Amino acid sequence: MRTALIHSDEWRRFDYGPEHPLRMERLGLTWRLMEAYGLTALPGARVLTPEPALLEAVARFHGRDYIEILRAVSAGDWVPHAARYGLGPGDNPIFPGLWEAAQLVAGGSLLAAQLVAEDQADRAFHFAGGLHHAMPDRASGFCYVNDAVLAIMRLRERGWRVAYVDIDAHHGDGVQFAFYRDPSVLTISTHERGDRLFPGTGFVVEMGEGDGVGFSVNLPLQPFTDDAVYQPAFEAVVPPLLCAFKPDVMVLQLGIDSHRTDPLTHLCLTVQGFTTVVKRLLQLVPRVVALGGGGYDLPNVARAWTAAWAAMNEVTLAETLPAECQKEMARFGLKVPSLCDPPAELPEDTRRWAEEYARRQVAAIRENIFPLHRL
Numbered sequence: 001m002r003t004a005l006i007h008s009d010e011w012r013r014f015d016y017g018p019e020h021p022l023r024m025e026r027l028g029l030t031w032r033l034m035e036a037y038g039l040t041a042l043p044g045a046r047v048l049t050p051e052p053a054l055l056e057a058v059a060r061f062h063g064r065d066y067i068e069i070l071r072a073v074s075a076g077d078w079v080p081h082a083a084r085y086g087l088g089p090g091d092n093p094i095f096p097g098l099w100e101a102a103q104l105v106a107g108g109s110l111l112a113a114q115l116v117a118e119d120q121a122d123r124a125f126h127f128a129g130g131l132h133h134a135m136p137d138r139a140s141g142f143c144y145v146n147d148a149v150l151a152i153m154r155l156r157e158r159g160w161r162v163a164y165v166d167i168d169a170h171h172g173d174g175v176q177f178a179f180y181r182d183p184s185v186l187t188i189s190t191h192e193r194g195d196r197l198f199p200g201t202g203f204v205v206e207m208g209e210g211d212g213v214g215f216s217v218n219l220p221l222q223p224f225t226d227d228a229v230y231q232p233a234f235e236a237v238v239p240p241l242l243c244a245f246k247p248d249v250m251v252l253q254l255g256i257d258s259h260r261t262d263p264l265t266h267l268c269l270t271v272q273g274f275t276t277v278v279k280r281l282l283q284l285v286p287r288v289v290a291l292g293g294g295g296y297d298l299p300n301v302a303r304a305w306t307a308a309w310a311a312m313n314e315v316t317l318a319e320t321l322p323a324e325c326q327k328e329m330a331r332f333g334l335k336v337p338s339l340c341d342p343p344a345e346l347p348e349d350t351r352r353w354a355e356e357y358a359r360r361q362v363a364a365i366r367e368n369i370f371p372l373h374r375l
């Protein structure tokens with residue numbers, strides 16, 4: 001197994017602002033936990049620093065006008081109507097170096113895709129990536145440039161069939177939009193239901209258009225969905241579709257805002273539940289480009305992506321966090337210095353309510369989408 005980890009120290013330069021939930025500290029925290037576990041110096045695993053993506057590379061998905069606006073606001077120029085491009089106070093703030101940050105995230109995911117496309121790695125992980133909400137001409141949901149779309153486009157250049165699996169708590173709307181009519185890219189997103197959470201989309205009826213009908217798959221879930229409800233629903237939908245589609249490569253968006261302590265969402269997964277899903281996905285498709293995504297309770301981000309990277313390298317980790325990281329993780333709010341979380345204790349009727357909703361969504365997918373794949 002040849003793997004590659006993409007990481008840059010440059011992220012420390014950027015800041016969405018003191019009130020913003022997307023904290024750059026999460027990337028350094030993740031790196032330090034990986035390092036403490038010995039995962040940044042594994043035999044067979046390369047560690048690489050990305051170069052910023054060139055404007056031309058970003059322009060393969062994003063409009064020139066939008067890119068010029070990003071460059072202008074990033075340099076501190078006043079741009080009238082920046083709000084028309086999703087920019088301004090709130091989710092997608094204007095901060096110095098915004099364009100350089102966008103180039104860096106795109107460059108990291110393009111490097112991961114290139115390593116796999118050129119057969120230099122079987123699995124590559126760029127955990128600063130996975131900014132799945134950005135649209136061609138609009139920033140959205142903390143995302144300015146859609147690195148996941150750019151990575152998929154890079155893999156498509158090889159003529160490969162690409163499966164995109166997104167387990168972030170939010171719908172992967174930007175990626176779905178990009179490939180909505182394309183039957184060579186299967187997008188699957190599991191997320192909290194769109195009538196309860198941003199971005200408001202991701203229902204089963206969003207199945208693709210034209211030749212792409214059946215190649216956009218959405219599994220929306222009820223608030224309070226925990227591992228016990230999530231895993232059977234995932235199992236009923238994702239492995240059969242991947243087996244039928246037979247992708248050459250899989251792009252994973254590994255947002256961990258699905259965790260039960262995440263401050264922005266309402267799903268109830270644990271780190272070990274997340275890791276079980278990642279391991280299952282790795283069994284199904286050998287070539288993988290993995291990206292990060294959401295996650296706003298910082299110790300969860302570090303623990304989940306460290307566990308995911310260990311899984312990609314088939315390394316088993318000690319459950320107790322390395323001593324040198326415990327103090328820092330406690331400072332960010334982690335109560336027990338463990339990779340695993342205590343099991344969720346949900347009232348039985350809450351779990352049944354979540355289970356019933358998941359059961360209906362799975363049935364709708366199996367009825368409407370499975371036959372299109374001869375399942």
Ligand SMILES: [Zn+2]
Nearest residue numbers: 168170257294
């Ligand atoms: Zn998210």
